[in-house]
Amino acid sequence: MNDETLQNYLHLFIKERPALIREIEEYAKENHVPIMDLLGMEHMLQFLRLIQPKKILELGAAIGYSSIRMVQELPDCQVVTIERNPPRIEKAKEYIAKTGSTHQITLIEGDALGAFELVQPHGGFDVIFIDAAKGQYKRFFELYEPLLNDDGVIISDNVLFHGEIFQTIENKRRRELVRKIKEYNEWIQSHPGYDTILFPIGDGVMVSRKKRKG
Numbered sequence: 773m774n775d776e777t778l779q780n781y782l783h784l785f786i787k788e789r790p791a792l793i794r795e796i797e798e799y800a801k802e803n804h805v806p807i808m809d810l811l812g813m814e815h816m817l818q819f820l821r822l823i824q825p826k827k828i829l830e831l832g833a834a835i836g837y838s839s840i841r842m843v844q845e846l847p848d849c850q851v852v853t854i855e856r857n858p859p860r861i862e863k864a865k866e867y868i869a870k871t872g873s874t875h876q877i878t879l880i881e882g883d884a885l886g887a888f889e890l891v892q893p894h895g896g897f898d899v900i901f902i903d904a905a906k907g908q909y910k911r912f913f914e915l916y917e918p919l920l921n922d923d924g925v926i927i928s929d930n931v932l933f934h935g936e937i938f939q940t941i942e943n944k945r946r947r948e949l950v951r952k953i954k955e956y957n958e959w960i961q962s963h964p965g966y967d968t969i970l971f972p973i974g975d976g977v978m979v980s981r982k983k984r985k986g
């Protein structure tokens with residue numbers, strides 16, 4: 773079975789989404805906004821249904837798609853999400869309001885690496901979802917993991933980077949980015965405080981669970 777056959781088969785089981793969600797997906801496609809891969813999204817949502825988090829921190833809101841999908845599945849959950857790109861922030865606000873999610877989503881505007889003081893009052897989080905600048909994952913992890921509850925989970929998206937982590941990359945900037953992603957994957961896999969597994973779904977979804985102390 774090749775990868776394409778498997779991907780096509782898995783896509784057969786993805787359920788229809790509400791019209792507003794489809795509208796956001798269409799907008800993202802037309803405007804080249806990188807939202808989470810559909811299969812990765814469905815797997816993450818299933819995982820969240822199982823663990824029923826009450827508070828999620830998301831780094832990288834883009835236009836609000838993943839935040840909205842998460843709160844629609846988890847009516848008792850609060851999501852704090854951060855985005856630094858002004859046009860995307862405006863679009864995220866629009867979609868959060870349109871989907872009636874304002875009471876569940878707090879959007880922090882600015883760079884996640886400089887927003888700790890704003891995020892801190894919202895901690896502790898049951899889940900931290902890292903989906904912002906790919907070269908900064910280790911810094912995001914180190915900055916925000918003190919706000920993660922015991923038994924909490926860190927989910928990192930795009931850790932296979934379209935398969936580029938297995939390839940020889942000509943472009944110097946891209947090669948450096950891929951190097952950082954690989955370095956992050958290896959670092960987190962050997963982190964003594966976390967049990968980590970990389971799911972080869974979507975663009976690579978890595979789930980790291982904080983180990984219980986003692």
Ligand SMILES: C[S@@+](CC[C@H](N)C(=O)[O-])C[C@H]1O[C@@H](n2cnc3c(N)ncnc32)[C@H](O)[C@@H]1O
Nearest residue numbers: 807808832834837838855856857883884904905
């Ligand atoms: C892959 S997109 C997020 C997609 C979103 N989670 C979804 O699935 O709907 C990554 C976003 O992170 C934002 N971003 C990247 N680095 C950031 C940073 N340091 N602080 C805040 N936002 C950042 C980008 O502007 C971009 O919109």
